[in-house]
Amino acid sequence: MNEVAPASDHRLNLLHQLFASATHDASAAMCRWTEGLITLTLDEVREIPLEDAAVALNLGDEPITMVVLSLQGEIGGEMILTFDEQNGRQLAASLLRRPVGAGADWSELEKSALTETGNILGCAYMNALTRLIDSELVPSAPYFIQDFAASVVQQALLAQAMTCDRVLICRTGFHREGKELNWRVIFVPTDGMRRAMEDAFHCVV
Amino acid sequence: MNDIPTEPEHEKETSMACCTVVEMAGQQSVGMGQILVARCPGKLTAVLGSCVGVALVHPRLHVGCLAHVVLPESAGRESTPGKFADTAIPVMIRQLEELGANRSGLVAKITGGACMFGTSGPLQIGEANIEAVTRLLGQAGIRMAGKHVGGTKGRRVTLDPATGYVRVEIVGAQVITI
Numbered sequence: 557m558n559e560v561a562p563a564s565d566h567r568l569n570l571l572h573q574l575f576a577s578a579t580h581d582a583s584a585a586m587c588r589w590t591e592g593l594i595t596l597t598l599d600e601v602r603e604i605p606l607e608d609a610a611v612a613l614n615l616g617d618e619p620i621t622m623v624v625l626s627l628q629g630e631i632g633g634e635m636i637l638t639f640d641e642q643n644g645r646q647l648a649a650s651l652l653r654r655p656v657g658a659g660a661d662w663s664e665l666e667k668s669a670l671t672e673t674g675n676i677l678g679c680a681y682m683n684a685l686t687r688l689i690d691s692e693l694v695p696s697a698p699y700f701i702q703d704f705a706a707s708v709v710q711q712a713l714l715a716q717a718m719t720c721d722r723v724l725i726c727r728t729g730f731h732r733e734g735k736e737l738n739w740r741v742i743f744v745p746t747d748g749m750r751r752a753m754e755d756a757f758h759c760v761v
Numbered sequence: 762m763n764d765i766p767t768e769p770e771h772e773k774e775t776s777m778a779c780c781t782v783v784e785m786a787g788q789q790s791v792g793m794g795q796i797l798v799a800r801c802p803g804k805l806t807a808v809l810g811s812c813v814g815v816a817l818v819h820p821r822l823h824v825g826c827l828a829h830v831v832l833p834e835s836a837g838r839e840s841t842p843g844k845f846a847d848t849a850i851p852v853m854i855r856q857l858e859e860l861g862a863n864r865s866g867l868v869a870k871i872t873g874g875a876c877m878f879g880t881s882g883p884l885q886i887g888e889a890n891i892e893a894v895t896r897l898l899g900q901a902g903i904r905m906a907g908k909h910v911g912g913t914k915g916r917r918v919t920l921d922p923a924t925g926y927v928r929v930e931i932v933g934a935q936v937i938t939i
Binding site: 606607608609610611617619624626634701702703704706707708709710711713714717718721 | 790792793794795806809810811812840841844875878916917932933
């Protein structure tokens with residue numbers, strides 16, 4: 557397998573522009589889905605040493621709630637939505653037009669609401685990337701996980717870890733009525749996706 | 762009389778030629794591809810998914826080493842030694858030997874190697890990591906004293922060199938000690 561060279565500032569800037577465009581589309585979809593309540597902003601696109609990934613992403617080592625979508629294939633990646641317990645359940649409640657669930661465990665309906673949110677967000681993101689790189693991307697069905705975030709991100713980083721000691725990560729934040737929420741979308745592209753995105757940008761400019 | 766406060770003997774990190782030895786009370790996190798050594802009362806912790814946590818401990822000397830192995834084979838690639846099973850294990854043994862822990866007194870405990878995204882994906886690295894680590898430990902003549910591997914859930918593991926135990930936490934399950 558070929559080693560991947562670390563990204564230059566110029567390449568990171570190109571990738572940032574591409575992810576910003578995809579985030580814009582995903583934000584519009586999220587805004588429609590939540591009736592104007594929630595929007596997204598691109599926080600960062602950065603390359604970090606593999607061993608620092610969990611710390612750099614501020615994942616902590618406590619269990620959290622996540623929805624994961626996989627893009628399989630060479631031009632692929634993993635999209636991980638992370639939610640803190642309180643705000644995740646509030647989102648589910650507002651989508652279901654019900655009070656916030658009182659039980660310790662998430663109900664199937666709450667899980668479904670959050671998973672559907674992941675689906676809408678992920679598909680909007682992937683549709684934008686598909687247009688940008690002119691290659692069809694088909695995400696897996698989203699699935700709901702409650703686990704250590706670092707464990708899940710670790711698996712997502714594997715494809716890049718095979719060819720590089722540094723990993724590229726795109727992180728998106730959420731806002732509700734202008735206030736930042738403790739939710740994130742972490743997108744970890746494969747090397748093939750990185751190359752496809754950079755090639756696409758060079759074709760456009 | 763010397764008024765300069767001295768650091769308690771048990772609250773320090775010692776830098777050796779090839780590694781850092783954690784000797785402070787508390788836990789030190791071992792990131793992906795890292796190898797750390799700890800001596801009682803220091804503890805080492807890692808959050809594992811498909812990666813495998815390889816713990817080597819010397820029960821009598823109360824010293825232990827934890828590697829956060831990401832992939833099974835280096836295939837000659839230059840990288841941090843802890844990233845690959847075939848480069849991590851020799852380095853771990855050497856680091857412990859430099860602390861006076863003979864190979865014959867070492868035991869191994871391995872954790873992790875989960876398949877976090879189900880079994881349909883192309884990257885079944887967890888299983889490959891488990892197989893490589895098990896084989897390499899056997900080739901190195903190190904006895905496997907315990908393992909908790911596989912499945913589809915992440916693990917938070919903590920190695921305590923004082924006892925030689927590895928504490929394994931899985932979300933929604935009871936804590937296990939191996």
